[in-house]
Amino acid sequence: MRLSPAAFVSLLLLSCLIDVDARQPAARQPGVQEFDQPQAGGRSPRNANYEIDVALDHAARRLTARETIRWRNTSANATSELQFHLYWNAWRDLESTWLRERRLAGTFRPPRADAWGSIDVTRVRVRDADLTAHTRFIAPDDGNTVDQTVMSVPLPFVVPPNESIDIEVEWTAKVPRPFARTGYVGNYYFIAHWFPKLGVLEDAGWNTHQFHSATEFYSDYGVYDVRITVPQGFVVGASGRQVERTDVAGGLTRHRYRGEDIHDFAWTTSPDFVEAKQTFTHATLPKVEMRLLLQPEHAGQEQRHFDATAVALRHYGEWFGPYPYDHLTVVDPAFQSISGGMEYPTIFTAGTRWIAPSAVSQPEGVTIHEAGHQFWYGIIGTNEFEHAWMDEGLTTFSTIRAASEAGAPDGIAPRFFGGFIPWVIDGIALSRFDDANRYGYRERAEADAPATRTFRYWPGTHVGISYGKTALWLHTLERHLGWSVLQRAMSTYFDRWKFRHPQPTDFFASLTEASGQDLSWFFDETYRSSNVFDYAIQSFSSTRVRLKPDSTSEDRYRTIVVAQRLGEAIFPVEVVTRFRDGHQVSERWNGRDRRVIYTYERASEALSAHVDPERVLLLDVNYTNNSATLAPRAHEAGRKWGLKWLVWLQELLLTYAFFV
Amino acid sequence: MTRSAWLDGWRRVFRAPAIVAGVFVITLAAPVPFALVLGRAIETHLGRSLAADAAADGVHYDWWQEFMSQASGIASTFTPAVIGFASTLDHLSRVLDGSGEIFPIAALVAGYLLLWVFLSGGIIDRYARQRPTRAYGFFGAAGACFWRLLRLGLIAALIYGLLFMYVHRWLFDEAYGRLTRDLSVERTAFMWRVMFYALFGALLVAVNITFDYARIRLVVEDRYSALGALRAAVAFVLRHTDRVMALYAANAFVFALLIAVWALAAPGAGGTGWTMWIAFASSQLYLLARLVLKLQFMASQTSLFQASLAHAGYTAAPPPVWPESPAAEAIGT
Numbered sequence: 001m002r003l004s005p006a007a008f009v010s011l012l013l014l015s016c017l018i019d020v021d022a023r024q025p026a027a028r029q030p031g032v033q034e035f036d037q038p039q040a041g042g043r044s045p046r047n048a049n050y051e052i053d054v055a056l057d058h059a060a061r062r063l064t065a066r067e068t069i070r071w072r073n074t075s076a077n078a079t080s081e082l083q084f085h086l087y088w089n090a091w092r093d094l095e096s097t098w099l100r101e102r103r104l105a106g107t108f109r110p111p112r113a114d115a116w117g118s119i120d121v122t123r124v125r126v127r128d129a130d131l132t133a134h135t136r137f138i139a140p141d142d143g144n145t146v147d148q149t150v151m152s153v154p155l156p157f158v159v160p161p162n163e164s165i166d167i168e169v170e171w172t173a174k175v176p177r178p179f180a181r182t183g184y185v186g187n188y189y190f191i192a193h194w195f196p197k198l199g200v201l202e203d204a205g206w207n208t209h210q211f212h213s214a215t216e217f218y219s220d221y222g223v224y225d226v227r228i229t230v231p232q233g234f235v236v237g238a239s240g241r242q243v244e245r246t247d248v249a250g251g252l253t254r255h256r257y258r259g260e261d262i263h264d265f266a267w268t269t270s271p272d273f274v275e276a277k278q279t280f281t282h283a284t285l286p287k288v289e290m291r292l293l294l295q296p297e298h299a300g301q302e303q304r305h306f307d308a309t310a311v312a313l314r315h316y317g318e319w320f321g322p323y324p325y326d327h328l329t330v331v332d333p334a335f336q337s338i339s340g341g342m343e344y345p346t347i348f349t350a351g352t353r354w355i356a357p358s359a360v361s362q363p364e365g366v367t368i369h370e371a372g373h374q375f376w377y378g379i380i381g382t383n384e385f386e387h388a389w390m391d392e393g394l395t396t397f398s399t400i401r402a403a404s405e406a407g408a409p410d411g412i413a414p415r416f417f418g419g420f421i422p423w424v425i426d427g428i429a430l431s432r433f434d435d436a437n438r439y440g441y442r443e444r445a446e447a448d449a450p451a452t453r454t455f456r457y458w459p460g461t462h463v464g465i466s467y468g469k470t471a472l473w474l475h476t477l478e479r480h481l482g483w484s485v486l487q488r489a490m491s492t493y494f495d496r497w498k499f500r501h502p503q504p505t506d507f508f509a510s511l512t513e514a515s516g517q518d519l520s521w522f523f524d525e526t527y528r529s530s531n532v533f534d535y536a537i538q539s540f541s542s543t544r545v546r547l548k549p550d551s552t553s554e555d556r557y558r559t560i561v562v563a564q565r566l567g568e569a570i571f572p573v574e575v576v577t578r579f580r581d582g583h584q585v586s587e588r589w590n591g592r593d594r595r596v597i598y599t600y601e602r603a604s605e606a607l608s609a610h611v612d613p614e615r616v617l618l619l620d621v622n623y624t625n626n627s628a629t630l631a632p633r634a635h636e637a638g639r640k641w642g643l644k645w646l647v648w649l650q651e652l653l654l655t656y657a658f659f660v
Numbered sequence: 661m662t663r664s665a666w667l668d669g670w671r672r673v674f675r676a677p678a679i680v681a682g683v684f685v686i687t688l689a690a691p692v693p694f695a696l697v698l699g700r701a702i703e704t705h706l707g708r709s710l711a712a713d714a715a716a717d718g719v720h721y722d723w724w725q726e727f728m729s730q731a732s733g734i735a736s737t738f739t740p741a742v743i744g745f746a747s748t749l750d751h752l753s754r755v756l757d758g759s760g761e762i763f764p765i766a767a768l769v770a771g772y773l774l775l776w777v778f779l780s781g782g783i784i785d786r787y788a789r790q791r792p793t794r795a796y797g798f799f800g801a802a803g804a805c806f807w808r809l810l811r812l813g814l815i816a817a818l819i820y821g822l823l824f825m826y827v828h829r830w831l832f833d834e835a836y837g838r839l840t841r842d843l844s845v846e847r848t849a850f851m852w853r854v855m856f857y858a859l860f861g862a863l864l865v866a867v868n869i870t871f872d873y874a875r876i877r878l879v880v881e882d883r884y885s886a887l888g889a890l891r892a893a894v895a896f897v898l899r900h901t902d903r904v905m906a907l908y909a910a911n912a913f914v915f916a917l918l919i920a921v922w923a924l925a926a927p928g929a930g931g932t933g934w935t936m937w938i939a940f941a942s943s944q945l946y947l948l949a950r951l952v953l954k955l956q957f958m959a960s961q962t963s964l965f966q967a968s969l970a971h972a973g974y975t976a977a978p979p980p981v982w983p984e985s986p987a988a989e990a991i992g993t
Contacts, residue, residue, distance in 0.1 A: 334844030416753035426928035442729040627710035634706035637715040642699025648742040655751040
């Protein structure tokens with residue numbers, strides 16, 4: 001049934017009133033959904049269920065597809081609007097918000113003419129009403145009128161809370177050459193965030209952000225039933241499990257995949273994949289079939305991928321909760337595809353190189369990380385647009401911890417000659433603090449506060465803050481509270497919020513609950529501010545003093561330790577002074593004042609003073625100044641590294657001498 | 661003739677140990693002030709910290725990252741690539757990839773190359789004469805040839821600059837990018853890169869050889885015109901391509917062999933004390949070998965040039981009046 005324009009406008013106005021009313025503040029926490037409890041027979045609310053039929057035209061690099069979405073309003077309020085993500089329109093032209101931000105970040109190179117991608121919705125029907133003509137693009141984040149990554153569809157009726165509707169959408173899409181994560185290279189396709197996808201209707205209204213260059217996704221859980229038609233001979237991997245495979249006319253094969261209780265669906269296809277399967281088994285965790293789609297040139301790294309995936313399934317399963325699906329697909333992305341290191345429900349891309357030394361954690365690091373996202377992203381459905389730290393940070397922390405527990409490779413190997421040739425540097429083994437600091441937190445420590453919604457970060461600071469800072473403060477909490485407390489907090493949080501959409505406060509509440517402590521002071525520093533932690537030994541001396549001028553037997557050493565807080569952020573620290581006779585004195589400093597002075601008079605001379613010697617506060621941006629000794633070896637170290645660098649410099653001169 | 665030139669080159673190099681010693685001392689001493697500055701920066705950063713213990717005894721990577729996060733100027737070049745054989749790969753890779761970011765030490769590099777331009781006159785003169793020229797002879801020749809060699813060096817810089825700015829950019833940014841952008845197989849991309857390295861390397865070698873012989877002709881034949889020497893060098897290389905290339909290949913093979921040995925023997929980070937000095941000494945030995953090899957290129961090419969021309973093998977004799985060109989000296993006897 002087609003509505004007359006007048007009737008449509010009337011309904012629209014009415015729905016707007018209702019919608020405005022629905023958005024009145026009800027003292028609700030942003031992000032909450034009233035009816036987000038699991039449905040009977042499912043693990044999740046299953047309120048966004050997609051049946052998709054897609055065909056890939058390999059020659060034209062195009063998708064033609066249609067979907068039927070059964071959507072239930074899980075918010076507390078009625079709505080008369082639908083909002084869809086059309087992510088691929090981020091690569092439609094240079095003026096999309098995604099590309100504007102990429103240019104701001106300074107990491108933009110103009111694409112070639114054939115690189116662009118796009119998605120065009122050709123039809124939208126709801127309850128027999130064709131709403132195609134009424135769709136419009138909106139830009140809720142930045143008002144960019146050119147951006148087409150969010151489509152609004154006004155409904156000619158209201159959808160009350162907890163009521164369902166069916167939405168039919170047809171579209172065509174031009175597959176991009178990869179800008180990020182999705183697209184084609186040669187015969188390889190990784191197709192992600194590719195279909196018109198509903199935003200999340202929260203109690204406070206639609207949460208549908210434009211596609212930003214540094215942030216990822218947010219959507220509701222449901223059942224995905226997807227038919228993918230590709231040329232015969234192309235291997236397909238996808239979210240969910242394959243339930244059907246049929247050869248169809250035209251030399252094509254239709255693959256049907258079904259995934260339950262997932263909030264996104266990605267797929268990949270290539271005739272070149274080498275397929276392997278192994279089963280993850282564990283005494284107390286459910287079995288998981290691991291399917292690996294490997295590039296032929298990486299055939300020798302098959303077991304490394306499986307082992308790393310198993311590390312994540314095992315450790316995260318033991319620590320946080322079992323992986324609830326019985327399948328997981330690992331995709332080894334093709335060279336030049338820029339699709340490596342990305343997570344989607346029950347499928348993820350790892351990433352390795354043709355030459356991958358066993359001493360270096362590639363592919364292990366990225367595999368453990370992305371497999372770990374199945375937990376912190378897949379099962380815990382955080383809003384990655386606004387709180388990217390909740391998935392990236394938790395996953396980074398978990399990755400480093402799991403890799404460390406599993407004894408994963410910890411070497412580093414700079415790459416030379418166009419990045420093809422790695423060379424393992426002897427003597428460098430990454431530890432937890434090295435690894436977490438590699439995300440560039442120190443350099444960007446004051447760039448943004450994590451409480452800022454992630455898409456509002458300055459482009460380029462996301463990794464340092466979301467990944468690095470979060471991992472560092474979680475490591476800090478682990479050392480401050482103990483692993484058993486942190487593990488209990490994280491497993492409680494995991495159990496409480498699986499298949500739902502938690503907010504930062506929910507995570508903090510779990511930590512507070514598990515620790516039995518008010519940790520708001522810590523979150524004020526680490527989450528709500530961009531203050532840096534920097535404690536130091538300001539001065540340290542230990543001098544012989546004669547307490548009684550007429551007696552030599554009373555000679556003592558007066559040791560004065562001045563510890564200083566250089567940064568604005570505050571954390572309680574220990575100040576330890578060691579003496580030559582083996583004794584040590586440990587002081588607990590609340591870290592609040594700018595400095596604290598400790599004076600000791602002992603028979604033995606002091607050797608060193610150290611703020612936070614156990615390195616609890618991994619967030620300290622300048623740990624070198626945390627200690628002082630009376631027998632410093634800086635000169636030795638300076639000479640040694642000066643000589644190393646001298647040799648490097650001499651060799652550089654000799655190399656350039658080739659030209660004369 | 662190639663074999664005898666190659667052997668003769670070694671003989672000439674080893675019969676002039678003062679040259680080896682001189683260029684080694686320069687290569688060691690020139691960067692020392694910079695190394696002192698860096699060492700001092702490291703020392704200052706470590707201060708009285710206990711972190712210095714780990715940094716002295718091995719690699720304190722966490723401290724290193726902290727240092728790097730605050731580093732600027734020459735300290736920004738202090739990366740893990742300074743350790744062991746990574747250093748060699750780093751430099752070769754930067755040259756071939758055209759990514760030599762040497763800005764913080766550009767003045768040193770420029771000064772060092774200028775010094776080589778100056779010394780080349782004396783070195784080639786000495787190798788051509790095959791007898792001690794003593795300091796006055798060496799520096800006299802160096803001084804007499806300096807401005808000519810500098811003019812030649814500027815032409816060389818222009819041609820190398822064009823090679824890197826246009827040819828390299830076209831090969832590695834344009835052509836390589838076009839050829840590999842649709843490749844899903846890294847190995848194939850690597851093969852393309854190797855081919856481009858070979859192609860660009862061949863161009864570099866061709867230019868290098870030409871300017872090597874231009875320098876030799878300029879000094880040995882006492883030429884004043886850099887362009888004339890270059891033209892004469894091109895003519896020489898074209899007339900004797902096989903021999904010239906064979907000699908270059910023989911020397912390049914020794915270079916590859918030396919690099920391979922260094923890949924196995926290069927010391928790691930190590931500690932302080934005597935092990936540090938042994939590591940430093942072994943590194944200096946390697947650098948000395950590379951310097952000797954560079955001199956061998958000059959000496960053997962000089963030998964080949966002298967042997968290829970009609971002037972009675974360019975056997976040097978005491979000059980009637982110094983400075984006189986080796987060629988004139990040969991004719992004079």
